[in-house]
Amino acid sequence: MGVSDNKREGKRSARERLQRERVADKAREKRRRALVAGAVVAGVLGLVGAGGLVAAEIGERSEAGAAGPVSAPSGANGDDNLAITVGAQDAPSTLTVWEDFRCPACAQFENAYRSTIHELEKSGELKVEYHLATLIDGNMGGSGSLRAANAAACAQDAGEFAPYHDLLYANQPPETDDAFARNGRLLELADKVDGLRAAPGFEKCVKDGTHDDWVDKSAEAFRKGDFSGTPTVLLNGEAVFPKKGNENITPANLKKWVARANEGKKRGTPGAAGPAAPEAS
Incomplete structure (x- = not known):
């Protein structure tokens, strides 16, 4: 195997290792979320993870x-x-x-x-x-x-x-x-x-x-x-x-x-105009 082949093999191995690490990270996160969600009171609007x-x-x-x-x-x-x-x-x-x-x-x-x-x-x-x-x-x-x-x-x-x-x-x-x-x-x-x-x-x-x-x-x-x-x-x-x-x-x-x-009902006491359009800044 030549030098270029070794480089390609090394890159492929690195990519595969990175993919394995990502899969493992996702699995750990999934387990963590499941454990946390189980600790949250049921019915709290589906809040999960640390936020829950x-x-x-x-x-x-x-x-x-x-x-x-x-x-x-x-x-x-x-x-x-x-x-x-x-x-x-x-x-x-x-x-x-x-x-x-x-x-x-x-x-x-x-x-x-x-x-x-x-x-x-x-x-x-x-x-x-x-x-x-x-x-x-x-x-x-x-x-x-x-x-x-x-x-x-x-x-x-x-x-x-x-x-x-x-x-x-x-x-x-x-x-x-x-x-x-x-x-x-x-x-x-x-x-x-x-x-x-x-x-x-x-x-x-x-x-x-x-x-x-x-x-x-x-x-x-x-x-x-x-x-x-x-x-x-x-x-x-x-x-x-x-x-x-x-x-x-x-x-x-x-x-x-x-x-x-409101059909057939009396309107309420008219109020002042609503607030002016607010500024975004």
């Missing part, structure tokens, strides 16, 4: 906190005061939204339907009840879902939940980038909402995690609910995302569904 353990730990912390009072943000309502409502309280229809500030699909929903939802809120046809989850912290690791949800609850205390909520989704980092775990980034975005950063107690609320226990309790309610994932969007209790019955959701269809639900 994080979700289980968050759930345990939430259950411990649920035994006593939690620091709900100002104006929170609904079951256990876990909802933040935007729009006229007497609107005839309610859009219930379970979402996670790190969830890409949630951002897609919010950024696509924001103007339609605000239009319906402004006209008194619809109010929206937001429930905050921390699913991506469980799936991917990190704390950006929790930190952003706490900051949004702090914005609720300051009367600026809606614009700050919209701004977070307009500036959502990639799912694997836990940028929202940094309070500095959350406060930087708050600067874009008029008066929010300077609102009494807001910055301290963000830094101290004042509403962390409330977010945990909301996340626990999500895990215990019969939900397939985030976003979960319900119109008067009926799922409308990604479709309602056989019809896919679109801005026009959402308006149509709300109009049908």
Whole structure:
């Protein structure tokens, strides 16, 4: 065998060895995931791997906190005061939204339907009840879902939940980038909402995690609910995302569904215009 033949044989052996190592790595990872998944409480939305353990730990912390009072943000309502409502309280229809500030699909929903939802809120046809989850912290690791949800609850205390909520989704980092775990980034975005950063107690609320226990309790309610994932969007209790019955959701269809639900009903007290379109930066 010549020198060139030896080189080719060496390269082939190296490739084969690398392939064997990759197969072995995949097998080890598969076994690891199976072991971890077995440790996670059944039914936690299919969370697996290391993220599943994080979700289980968050759930345990939430259950411990649920035994006593939690620091709900100002104006929170609904079951256990876990909802933040935007729009006229007497609107005839309610859009219930379970979402996670790190969830890409949630951002897609919010950024696509924001103007339609605000239009319906402004006209008194619809109010929206937001429930905050921390699913991506469980799936991917990190704390950006929790930190952003706490900051949004702090914005609720300051009367600026809606614009700050919209701004977070307009500036959502990639799912694997836990940028929202940094309070500095959350406060930087708050600067874009008029008066929010300077609102009494807001910055301290963000830094101290004042509403962390409330977010945990909301996340626990999500895990215990019969939900397939985030976003979960319900119109008067009926799922409308990604479709309602056989019809896919679109801005026009959402308006149509709300109009049908409101037939013969009085509109709610018209509110102020929805927040201006948020900036992405």
